Amino acid sequence: MTFADLAPQLVNGLANASTLFLLASGLSLIFGVTRVVNFAHGSLYMLGTYVGISVTEHVSGPLGFWGGIVVAGLAVAVVGVLIETLVLKRIYHAPELFQLLATFAVVLIVKDLALIVWGAEDILGPRAPGLKEAVEIAGSAIPEYDLFLIAMGPVVLGLLHLLLSRTRWGVLVRAATEDREMVGALGVNQAWLFTGVFALGSLLAGLAGALQIPREPASLNLDLIAITDAFVVVVVGGLGSLHGAFVAALVIGIVKALCVALGTVEVAGFGIDFTRLTLVVEFLLMAGTLAVRPFGLFGRPVAVSEPSRSVAAVVAPGKRFHVGFVIGVALLACAPFVVDEYLLVLGTDILVFALFAASLHFLMGPGGMVSFGHAAFFGAGAYVAALLVRQAGWSMLGAIVATPFAAAALGLAVGWFCVRLAGVYLAMLTLAFAQIAWSIAFQWDDVTGGSNGLVGIWPADWASAKRDYYWLTLAFCAPAVWALWHVTHAPFGHALRAGRDAPARAEALGIHVRRTRWFAFPIAAAGAGLAGALFVFSKGSLSPEVMAIARSVDGLVMVLLGGVQTLTGPVAGAALFTWLQDETLRHTEYWRLVLGAVILALVLAFPRGVVGSLSALFPKGGAR
Amino acid sequence: MSTTPLIEGRGLDSFYGRAQILFGVSLTVARGEVVALLGRNGAGKSTTLKTLMGLVPPKAGEVLFDGTRVHGRPPYAVCRAGLGYVPEERRVFAELTVEENLEVGRRPAREGAPHWTPPRLYELFPNLGRMRDRRGGEMSGGEQQMLTIARTLMGNPLAVLLDEPSEGLAPVIVEQMGEAIRALKREGLTLLISEQNLRFAASITDRAVILEQGHVRYEGAMADLMADASVREKYLSV
Numbered sequence: 001m002t003f004a005d006l007a008p009q010l011v012n013g014l015a016n017a018s019t020l021f022l023l024a025s026g027l028s029l030i031f032g033v034t035r036v037v038n039f040a041h042g043s044l045y046m047l048g049t050y051v052g053i054s055v056t057e058h059v060s061g062p063l064g065f066w067g068g069i070v071v072a073g074l075a076v077a078v079v080g081v082l083i084e085t086l087v088l089k090r091i092y093h094a095p096e097l098f099q100l101l102a103t104f105a106v107v108l109i110v111k112d113l114a115l116i117v118w119g120a121e122d123i124l125g126p127r128a129p130g131l132k133e134a135v136e137i138a139g140s141a142i143p144e145y146d147l148f149l150i151a152m153g154p155v156v157l158g159l160l161h162l163l164l165s166r167t168r169w170g171v172l173v174r175a176a177t178e179d180r181e182m183v184g185a186l187g188v189n190q191a192w193l194f195t196g197v198f199a200l201g202s203l204l205a206g207l208a209g210a211l212q213i214p215r216e217p218a219s220l221n222l223d224l225i226a227i228t229d230a231f232v233v234v235v236v237g238g239l240g241s242l243h244g245a246f247v248a249a250l251v252i253g254i255v256k257a258l259c260v261a262l263g264t265v266e267v268a269g270f271g272i273d274f275t276r277l278t279l280v281v282e283f284l285l286m287a288g289t290l291a292v293r294p295f296g297l298f299g300r301p302v303a304v305s306e307p308s309r310s311v312a313a314v315v316a317p318g319k320r321f322h323v324g325f326v327i328g329v330a331l332l333a334c335a336p337f338v339v340d341e342y343l344l345v346l347g348t349d350i351l352v353f354a355l356f357a358a359s360l361h362f363l364m365g366p367g368g369m370v371s372f373g374h375a376a377f378f379g380a381g382a383y384v385a386a387l388l389v390r391q392a393g394w395s396m397l398g399a400i401v402a403t404p405f406a407a408a409a410l411g412l413a414v415g416w417f418c419v420r421l422a423g424v425y426l427a428m429l430t431l432a433f434a435q436i437a438w439s440i441a442f443q444w445d446d447v448t449g450g451s452n453g454l455v456g457i458w459p460a461d462w463a464s465a466k467r468d469y470y471w472l473t474l475a476f477c478a479p480a481v482w483a484l485w486h487v488t489h490a491p492f493g494h495a496l497r498a499g500r501d502a503p504a505r506a507e508a509l510g511i512h513v514r515r516t517r518w519f520a521f522p523i524a525a526a527g528a529g530l531a532g533a534l535f536v537f538s539k540g541s542l543s544p545e546v547m548a549i550a551r552s553v554d555g556l557v558m559v560l561l562g563g564v565q566t567l568t569g570p571v572a573g574a575a576l577f578t579w580l581q582d583e584t585l586r587h588t589e590y591w592r593l594v595l596g597a598v599i600l601a602l603v604l605a606f607p608r609g610v611v612g613s614l615s616a617l618f619p620k621g622g623a624r
Numbered sequence: 625m626s627t628t629p630l631i632e633g634r635g636l637d638s639f640y641g642r643a644q645i646l647f648g649v650s651l652t653v654a655r656g657e658v659v660a661l662l663g664r665n666g667a668g669k670s671t672t673l674k675t676l677m678g679l680v681p682p683k684a685g686e687v688l689f690d691g692t693r694v695h696g697r698p699p700y701a702v703c704r705a706g707l708g709y710v711p712e713e714r715r716v717f718a719e720l721t722v723e724e725n726l727e728v729g730r731r732p733a734r735e736g737a738p739h740w741t742p743p744r745l746y747e748l749f750p751n752l753g754r755m756r757d758r759r760g761g762e763m764s765g766g767e768q769q770m771l772t773i774a775r776t777l778m779g780n781p782l783a784v785l786l787d788e789p790s791e792g793l794a795p796v797i798v799e800q801m802g803e804a805i806r807a808l809k810r811e812g813l814t815l816l817i818s819e820q821n822l823r824f825a826a827s828i829t830d831r832a833v834i835l836e837q838g839h840v841r842y843e844g845a846m847a848d849l850m851a852d853a854s855v856r857e858k859y860l861s862v
Contacts, residue, residue, distance in 0.1 A: 171728060
């Protein structure tokens, strides 16, 4: 390979790195000061792209293009301020996970608003006036616009650096990143600081989106792509470190470019197609970085300034709870005699997702470990079950029984890495593993069917009736959920919660905290894997979508919607979410908008989750 | 001069979660007075200061600053009203330089309060003047304690709540700290200082309030307390 082959890809990678840095620096600033993991940051990026293109469509020439970028940045900043003041400001005092849930809702709403305004088709943007040509460097044609973007990265880094180090506002932002309560006690109104930081972060996201106009079409998928890219950059660089984000963006941009440039390379007799790695290389980089440096390249442990919020005591379920559970399951078992087939299919979905949510809750609640990638275990379960039946010729029942063990083995492997980290870093590592799993499913055509997936995976004859499959699902899900709850209140669960609430004291009592947390992974993974196996036979087919980020997010929404501090909450959340999704999907094309609005309303009305808030209202009723 | 106390807490009940820490705590600090808040570990000294500052909103009771109710207001508003707060754990901004730490605390000049600028503070704490560009995280405990006091003074407060200024400091530094606090007193600053170190407290304060398990048990002149071994034995000895 010569430099001439490599140069265009390298330039392309560096240009990507610039927009990636703009995007990530905004996310990093917002997280640093407000401690909000803003999932809607990718949506702001997407809006920037759409708004920018719209302006160029109405105003031609350089004014339209460059003006469009400025307008997009400012418009997105306004949207960011609206999100902050109308939504987040009301829930800063709620548990942090609620802010996360609220930003998920914003993602859903923005996606459908974009669909309404701009339609489902991708929209191509114009090329940059005055920078349409390519210049010849060392025998390769290099687009001028790429060179412009490459220059933008350091320029923005420099400007941000000046802003943060030379202005009073910047000093206050840096101080608030360390200890915002102290900043308040020194007379600074944090509300304005938060709003200001949100405006700046959103502006950067909007600019990043608009600057990509000549390079990629506006599409409704940009939001999740952008947010995962931004997360990766921020985490690799170290939360809150602008320079870290810059270096991480460069590294990721270059490594991706190299993968494209390398193409297929023979290594020890095997042909490795590096271009395929582009989908996953950033996640491999992230996993590798976090394994070596748990707080990213330039990060430091996140300072916890406020005393850890009191976690409501989860009371061990008493006799009434068990009786209630048995009665509930008995009622569910009677359902096929009274409801129609449509509702039975929905009921099967609800049971599957109740188990999925309960297993995620096991990690999040008692374990205190938020996972952004729980769908990996669900999807792995689905694929394992499907492949056991199709490739190995197992019976359906055998496959369903074996799947939790396979998922648990995966959980053991993933957990080993994850428990070395904490907080957002742990969440990001789970996301990385989920993306790696997804890209394996997406690209291993021979086994997984690639993006087409696998079809014709129907239940065995004896369970093929909707009613029978519903019963089968109930027969697996109910005991599995019960087992998860039981473990929560078994000595293992107590040790897990002790490690969550007071790690040092738990260690002093002889609890091996890391190992306890580690073993929570296979348990949760087994539950999710079983749910995945039951899911695949109920649908008859599967595609990599079963383990996409969106599914992990769905799981989080279910748990948070129901309330992470209760046992029954996640199950109720799963039922509510699945039913709402089905209901809105039947009545409107814009189900995300409705769902997002409902979630937002619920978050603002019940900041402790639906079940959590209900049991707070009626302290004696309802199982906790 | 008015007789309204500058700082007044009336019947304060404060909680951490479900645990009640303060039980009907009432105390006053007159303008220009320097009062010691004494008591054993866990008696509620820090919580009292946090409650006055608005960092821990009381479930019951009132906080008045210069005759105006401030309870229920956010800490930044209490600070702007003229009440400064120096936390126990120092909490300097570790990534910020000395000068930047001071900048965070800067507020406009206030009538009736001494006006502080970095040069004046470097006079009060000469050590700080020699390390203006050093990061907070790279300073010794004593230097950090001086920086937190200086940072709060940048807000030109009428009164300052000082939480255990001598904690964990070498005796020679404690001596310097006492010198600085006496200088602040001469400037006319009102101070409420929580302390465990009785001898240090006696050297800088006029009056003492003793807390025990969240209740005010004793109030009186510092000289009287130093003369009354039985009270000290009962509430302060470990």
